[in-house]
Amino acid sequence: MSKKVLVVDDSTVDLNSLKTILADMGCFVLTASGGVEAVAKAKAEKPAIVFLDIVMPDMDGYEACRQLAADPATKHIPVVFVTSKGQKADQVWGQLQGARGYIVKPARPEQIVEQLKVAAA
Numbered sequence: 001m002s003k004k005v006l007v008v009d010d011s012t013v014d015l016n017s018l019k020t021i022l023a024d025m026g027c028f029v030l031t032a033s034g035g036v037e038a039v040a041k042a043k044a045e046k047p048a049i050v051f052l053d054i055v056m057p058d059m060d061g062y063e064a065c066r067q068l069a070a071d072p073a074t075k076h077i078p079v080v081f082v083t084s085k086g087q088k089a090d091q092v093w094g095q096l097q098g099a100r101g102y103i104v105k106p107a108r109p110e111q112i113v114e115q116l117k118v119a120a121a
Contacts, residue, residue, distance in 0.1 A: 003028070005029050006050045007050075009033065009053040010034055014053065014082070018112070025116070027116075030045055035058055035061060035067075038064045039067050042077060049119040052099075053081070066097050069098030078100040078118070079100060080102065080119070086104040090102075100118065
């Protein structure tokens, strides 16, 4: 499964955790630490999927997701939120912003595999 994947999180620990899970699956992992960088990297690199945190300093994940969904160059890229925000309302709001999936931290490898399968479908 050599997919190009973009992982976005302002937490180095969470970023490295996801990066390790995905690299172990044979994915080529790109990283960004904020929403502005995420949108720019998604446009430039065209990843197969974006795993996106919600709570970040420069631009939150909801806004980054809206920008990716609105741009013809990136709207086809599935976005999966990986966040500590575990309320049902957060998940519904995430879907309304255009996200295809939602994982509450800490992300388990099987959740990531599941989202990769969904993205590939």
